[in-house]
Amino acid sequence: MSKNMRKAKMKNRTVEQEIRRRTIISFSLFFALLLLGYFSWRWLNAQPDDNGVPKPFRTGYEMNESVFRNVFSGNHLAKTYSKDKAVKRVRVNGNLGLSDSFDYKHWKLKVVRKTGDTLYISLNELRTMPKTEVIFDFKCIEGWSQVTHWAGVRFSDFVKKYNLDPEATMKYVGLVTPDKGYYVGIDMPSMMHPQTILCYEMNGQLLPLNQGFPLRLIIPVKYGIKHLKRIGTLYFSNTPPPDYWAEQGYDYYSGL
Numbered sequence: 001m002s003k004n005m006r007k008a009k010m011k012n013r014t015v016e017q018e019i020r021r022r023t024i025i026s027f028s029l030f031f032a033l034l035l036l037g038y039f040s041w042r043w044l045n046a047q048p049d050d051n052g053v054p055k056p057f058r059t060g061y062e063m064n065e066s067v068f069r070n071v072f073s074g075n076h077l078a079k080t081y082s083k084d085k086a087v088k089r090v091r092v093n094g095n096l097g098l099s100d101s102f103d104y105k106h107w108k109l110k111v112v113r114k115t116g117d118t119l120y121i122s123l124n125e126l127r128t129m130p131k132t133e134v135i136f137d138f139k140c141i142e143g144w145s146q147v148t149h150w151a152g153v154r155f156s157d158f159v160k161k162y163n164l165d166p167e168a169t170m171k172y173v174g175l176v177t178p179d180k181g182y183y184v185g186i187d188m189p190s191m192m193h194p195q196t197i198l199c200y201e202m203n204g205q206l207l208p209l210n211q212g213f214p215l216r217l218i219i220p221v222k223y224g225i226k227h228l229k230r231i232g233t234l235y236f237s238n239t240p241p242p243d244y245w246a247e248q249g250y251d252y253y254s255g256l
């Protein structure tokens with residue numbers, strides 16, 4: 001068919017013919033997309049399950065996480081504030097793993113080394129180490145935040161002092177309350193971040209019992225759920241340690 005003939009044919013179509021032609025094209029396209037959608041969905045559901053979701057979703061999520069991790073580095077500090085900006089009445093939120101029967105008089109931090117050996121470290125011993133203060137905007141995933149003032153031992157200093165360098169090459173740190181009722185897993189770069197502290201003071205005084213006395217984690221690069229109160233055991237792992245809120249479906253990484 002020559003160009004001219006085609007033109008002629010088009011001109012010869014009645015309005016009704018043209019409408020019908022376009023309707024057929026639209027419907028065909030619609031059904032083609034419907035089929036495409038249906039088969040993509042079938043394909044997605046046929047993919048192997050990875051921790052409760054089809055693998056492609058997990059892959060997308062991990063890609064996002066890796067972008068975040070690469071942009072993020074120890075040089076990026078969370079914003080800090082002057083002491084007078086810190087609230088005096090610090091909100092108490094969450095008491096999982098803080099059982100009343102806790103024997104605080106005999107507490108020591110238990111650190112499990114790579115070899116399986118354990119260290120037991122008292123609060124007084126930690127207090128002889130250089131003190132690091134952090135005043136930052138503490139954010140809870142429930143939607144509130146407040147500027148609060150904490151102090152303790154920088155985790156990276158702790159690693160040096162107790163010769164935990166082999167452990168620090170591992171991928172994660174796990175933290176558990178003495179009664180094992182609350183537990184978190186944290187990636188090593190976030191643990192080694194200069195603002196991450198094993199914290200024993202709030203507003204210049206030892207922690208109140210409901211805020212983690214004798215020792216809690218303060219990790220400004222993460223949401224509140226990761227700031228475990230009352231550390232009993234600290235250990236190292238190359239696989240993600242169990243995490244209370246991640247098991248309930250919250251983001252494992254929970255970075256800010």
Ligand SMILES: Nc1nc2c(c(=O)[nH]1)N[C@H]1C(S)=C(S)[C@@H](COP(=O)(O)O)O[C@H]1N2
Nearest residue numbers: 091092093094095096140182224225227229
């Ligand atoms: N042991 C323990 N630590 C915990 C929690 C908890 O329930 N139990 N809740 C977390 C959550 S969700 C938040 S927001 C912070 C709150 O810390 P705060 O009570 O000192 O404000 O603690 C975190 N650490």
Ligand SMILES: [Mo]
Nearest residue numbers: 140141224225
């Ligand atoms: Mo929280």
